[in-house]
Amino acid sequence: xxxxxxxxxxxxxxxxxxxxxxxxxxxxxxxxxxxxxxxxxxxxxxxxxxxxxxxxxxxxxxxxxxxxxxxxxxxxxxxxxxxxxxxxxxxxxxxxxxxxxxxxxxxxxxxxxxxxxxxxxxxxxxxxxxxxxxxxxxxxxxxxxxxxxxxxxxxxxxxxxxxxxxxxxxxxxxxxxxxxxxxxxxxxxxxxxxxxxxxxxxxxxxxxxxxxxxxxxxxxxxxxxxxxxxxxxxxxxxxxxxxxxxxxxxxxxxxxxxxxxxxxxxxxxxxxxxxxxxxxxxxxxxxxxxxxxxxxx
Amino acid sequence: xxxxxxxxxxxxxxxxxxxxxxxxxxxxxxxxxxxxxxxxxxxxxxxxxxxxxxxxxxxxxxxxxxxxxxxxxxxxxxxxxxxxxxxxxxxxxxxxxxxxxxxxxxxxxxxxxxxxxxxxxxxxxxxxxxxxxxxxxxxxxxxxxxxxxxxxxxxxxxxxxxxxxxxxxxxxxxxxxxxxxxxxxxxxxxxxxxxxxxxxxxxxxxxxxxxxxxxxxxxxxxxxxxxxxxxxxxxxxxxxxxxxxxxxxxxxxxxxxxxxxxxxxxxxxxxxxxxxxxxxxxxxxxxxxxxxxxxxx
Numbered sequence: 001x002x003x004x005x006x007x008x009x010x011x012x013x014x015x016x017x018x019x020x021x022x023x024x025x026x027x028x029x030x031x032x033x034x035x036x037x038x039x040x041x042x043x044x045x046x047x048x049x050x051x052x053x054x055x056x057x058x059x060x061x062x063x064x065x066x067x068x069x070x071x072x073x074x075x076x077x078x079x080x081x082x083x084x085x086x087x088x089x090x091x092x093x094x095x096x097x098x099x100x101x102x103x104x105x106x107x108x109x110x111x112x113x114x115x116x117x118x119x120x121x122x123x124x125x126x127x128x129x130x131x132x133x134x135x136x137x138x139x140x141x142x143x144x145x146x147x148x149x150x151x152x153x154x155x156x157x158x159x160x161x162x163x164x165x166x167x168x169x170x171x172x173x174x175x176x177x178x179x180x181x182x183x184x185x186x187x188x189x190x191x192x193x194x195x196x197x198x199x200x201x202x203x204x205x206x207x208x209x210x211x212x213x214x215x216x217x218x219x220x221x222x223x224x225x226x227x228x229x230x231x232x233x234x235x236x237x238x239x240x241x242x243x244x245x246x247x248x249x250x251x252x253x254x255x256x257x258x259x260x261x262x263x264x265x266x267x268x269x270x271x272x273x274x275x276x277x278x279x280x281x282x283x284x285x286x287x288x289x290x291x292x293x294x295x296x297x
Numbered sequence: 298x299x300x301x302x303x304x305x306x307x308x309x310x311x312x313x314x315x316x317x318x319x320x321x322x323x324x325x326x327x328x329x330x331x332x333x334x335x336x337x338x339x340x341x342x343x344x345x346x347x348x349x350x351x352x353x354x355x356x357x358x359x360x361x362x363x364x365x366x367x368x369x370x371x372x373x374x375x376x377x378x379x380x381x382x383x384x385x386x387x388x389x390x391x392x393x394x395x396x397x398x399x400x401x402x403x404x405x406x407x408x409x410x411x412x413x414x415x416x417x418x419x420x421x422x423x424x425x426x427x428x429x430x431x432x433x434x435x436x437x438x439x440x441x442x443x444x445x446x447x448x449x450x451x452x453x454x455x456x457x458x459x460x461x462x463x464x465x466x467x468x469x470x471x472x473x474x475x476x477x478x479x480x481x482x483x484x485x486x487x488x489x490x491x492x493x494x495x496x497x498x499x500x501x502x503x504x505x506x507x508x509x510x511x512x513x514x515x516x517x518x519x520x521x522x523x524x525x526x527x528x529x530x531x532x533x534x535x536x537x538x539x540x541x542x543x544x545x546x547x548x549x550x551x552x553x554x555x556x557x558x559x560x561x562x563x564x565x566x567x568x569x570x571x572x573x574x575x576x577x578x579x580x581x582x583x584x585x586x587x588x589x590x591x592x593x594x
Contacts, residue, residue, distance in 0.1 A: 108432070129426025133466050135405070159489045167477060169430050176485075180464060183489040185496065188473075192456045192480040199482065 001257035006149050006264045008272035015148065015276035016061050022283045022295040023062040034093040034286035035064035036120065037086045041079060041105065042072035047098045057275045063282055066092065076105040080113050087115040093286035094120035117289055120281040123169065131177050138281055143174040145273025146207060146228045153226055153262045158183035163199050165189045166209035171230055175207050208250035218255030227251060227263040230270050298554035303446050303561045305569035312445065312573035313358050319580045319592040320359040331390040331583035332361035333417065334383045338376060339369035344395045354572045360579055363389065373402040377410050384412040390583035391417035414586055417578040425466065428474050435578055440471040442570025443504060443525045450523055450559045455480035460496050462486045463506035468527055472504050505547035515552030524548060524560040527567050
C-alpha cells in the first residue's frame with residue numbers, strides 16, 4: 001500500500017499523553033481533579049464495552065471516573081433528574097450519557113438537559129451553534145479526532161476540497177464545520193447525492209461517515225487523497241469460523257490504500273481517537289468551569 | 298433574458314400577507330398582539346433607513362413596533378441591561394439590535410444576551426445550533442428569504458448540487474443548513490476556494506453572499522441554474538450624475554440572466570425578503586412564547 005497509514009494508536013497516545021500532562025498540572029497548580037461522569041441505562045453489550053473503555057482511559061490520564069448504571073426501565077424523568085444533579089455537582093467536569101437510551105427516554109431531551117459546559121459529547125445545540133459560529137465550543141469527540149489526524153498528516157488544509165459523506169449531528173456536520181474553519185472548500189454529501197463517485201473523486205480530503213461497510217470503493221478515491229474512515233461496521237467473517245464477525249470501515253480499505261495518499265484503518269483508526277478526545281474535552285471542561293484558559297491539548 | 302425573474306416584491310408580499318393573517322388570528326383567538334422591539338445605537342444613516350423600513354413592515358402586518366434609540370456613546374453594560382429588560386418584558390415577542398453597534402460594544406455579547414426565544418435575527422448560537430441539529434429554531438431572515446424563493450421556483454430541491462459562496466454566520470452558513478435539510482448536496486465556498494468558477498459552473502443552485510459587486514461572472518453560471526444573489530453593494534453611477542451611486546448584487550446580473558434558469562435581481566430580490574421574514578419570525582416567536590404551535594407562514 002503506497003498510502004501512509006494514519007495510525008489511531010499513535011495519534012490517540014499523543015492526545016492522551018498531552019491530557020495526562022494537563023491533568024497533572026491542573027491538580028498541582030489549582031488542586032482540581034477533573035472528573036467524568038458516565039451514565040449507562042440498560043444492559044446493551046456494546047454500550048457496556050464502550051463505558052468500560054472510557055473508564056480505562058480515565059485511569060490512564062488521571063481523570064476521576066464516576067459511573068452511574070441505571071436499569072433498562074428507568075424513566076425519562078429519573079434520568080433527567082440525575083443529569084441535573086450532575087450539572088449541579090461542582091466535582092463533576094463532564095457528563096456523558098451513553099447512547100442509545102431505551103425507547104421510553106428521548107435522546108434529545110437528555111442532550112438538551114446537560115449543562116453545555118459539561119457536555120463533553122458536544123451534542124447540545126448550544127455547542128453545535130458555538131462551533132458553527134466560530135466560538136469556543138465542546139466539539140464532538142469523533143469529528144475532533146478525525147480533524148487532529150488530518151492536521152497531523154498535513155498541517156495546512158487551506159484551499160483543499162473536502163467531501164464529507166454523511167450528515168449526522170454527531171459526525172458529519174461537525175467535521176464539515178471544522179474543515180470549513182481550516183479554509184477547506186467543504187461539500188456535504190449524503191444518501192440523496194447524485195453521482196457520489198464523481199464528488200468523491202474530486203476530493204482532496206474524503207471523510208466517510210455513513211455506517212455502510214465498504215461503501216466507498218477504491219475507484220472513488222482521488223489519487224493522493226487523505227481518507228478518513230469514520231465507519232465501524234461489524235460484518236460476518238466466516239473465514240474466522242462459523243458465526244464469527246469482524247470490524248470494517250465505510251471504505252474498502254485494501255484497494256483504497258493503493259490509491260490514497262494517507263488513510264485511516266478500521267479498526268485502529270478514528271475509533272481510538274474518540275475516547276482520547278473525550279478525555280481532552282473533560283480536561284478542557286474542567287478548565288472552563290474553573291475560569292481558566294483552555295490547556296494546550 | 299431567458300431566466301425567470303425571481304421577484305422579491307411578489308414573494309415578500311406573499312409572506313407579509315400570510316403573516317398579517319396570522320397576526321389577526323393570534324389577536325382574535327388568543328388576545329395576543331406580537332411586538333417587535335428594535336434597538337438602534339447611534340446615528341448610522343443606513344441603519345436608520347433599515348429601522349424605519351422595519352417599522353413600516355410592522356404597521357403593514359399588524360405587529361406592534363417598539364423603537365429604542367440610544368446615543369452613539371452608549372456603554373455595553375447599558376445596552377445589555379436594555380436587552381435583559383426586553384427579554385423579561387412579556388409584551389415583547391422579538392428583539393432586534395441593529396448592527397453594527399459602536400466599537401465600545403461587543404456584537405457577540407449582545408447576541409449572547411438576547412433570549413433565544415426572542416432572537417428574531419436568529420444569530421444566537423443556540424439558534425444556529427438548533428438549525429444545524431435539525432430542531433425548531435429562529436432562522437436568520439435573509440437566508441430564510443433566499444430559501445423561500447428557491448422553494449417558490451422549484452419545490453423539490455432534493456439531490457440538486459448547491460454552491461454557497463460566503464460563510465458568514467448571518468447568511469452563508471444558515472443557507473447551507475437550510476439547503477442540506479432540503480437534501481441538496483451542499484458545497485461551502487469562500488475566499489480560499491480554488492477554482493471558484495469551476496465550482497460554480499457545476500452548481501444547480503448558486504447562492505452568492507460575498508459582498509463584492511458583480512463578483513460572479515456570467516460564465517460561472519451553469520445553464521439553467523437557480524441563482525440567488527444576496528449581495529447588496531453600492532457602486533458609483535456617474536451615468537446618473539456626478540457623485541451618484543446605485544445598488545448592485547454579487548452577480549453580474551444582465552449577462553448572468555441570459556444563462557440562468559431563474560435569478561433574483563438587486564435591488565428587488567432577496568433584500569425585500571429580509572424584512573418580510575423578520576415579520577414572520579416575530580409572529581413565530583409570539584406563538585412559541587405563548588406555548589402555541591408554529592403558524593403556517
